Amino acid sequence: MITIDVSGVGDERALHLLLMRELGFPEFYGMNWAAFWDAITGLVGIPDQVRFLGWELLADRVPEGSDLLRRALDDYRALYRPQFVAEYA
Template sequence: MVTIDVASVANEDELHRLLQRKFGFPDFYGRNWSAFWDAVSGLVFIPEHVRFTGWELLAERVPGEAMMLSDCLVRYRDLYRPGLRVEYL
């Protein structure tokens, strides 16, 4: 399991930098949602259980980015990892 605290994230770039660090994305990661999809669907292995803490604060500060992240992970689960468990606390 990986736990990612998103409570202090204030913008899209901060979120992508945090995701890059926590998921081990390569240095060339483009820090956008297309690059995120490319990374999770073919470059790195996402753990079976991902827990986001501080989700309500993220959704208040950058609601569009929170939605994009959630949507990408649902799509990833549906296409590649039916056993993936993601918590938004």
Template sequence: MVTGHMPQWVPGRVREELHQAAVDVASVASEDELHRLLQREFDFPDFYGRNWAAFWDVVSGLVFIREHVRFVGWKSLAEHVADGAMMLTDCLDRYRDRYRPGLRVEYR
């Protein structure tokens, strides 16, 4: 559901603050695991297709992405799931360029 305001509660480990999200990707070993983690952490709908086209559809119109997203364990993800790490970065860069110029994403 798309709303014009920030949700009152934030699911999963994405609870630091309403405008921040920290996602631990250190133990992710496959693109499928990455998509499942993103679905859980960002509260994607049950019908999320777990592919990059579906990721784009969800972030560009179905869910609210916090103003500041921090991915923890990025080096491990980039080593073990290089294509997925690259696609995630590309999608979030495109999302920021098109819709959210103030979006801040950290890869630690």
């Protein structure tokens, strides 16, 4: 399991930078949701469980980005890894 503290994220760019660092995305990561999908489905292996701390703060500050992140991880679980768990605390 990996824990990612998103409580200090104030915009979508900062969210992508944090995800890039914490999930080990390559330096050429495109910092958008299509690139995020490509990264989690083919570029890096992510753990079976990811916990996001400070989710409510992220949802307040970056509502569209937090929604797109959650949807991408839900789709990832449904399409590729039914054992994957994302927690939003």
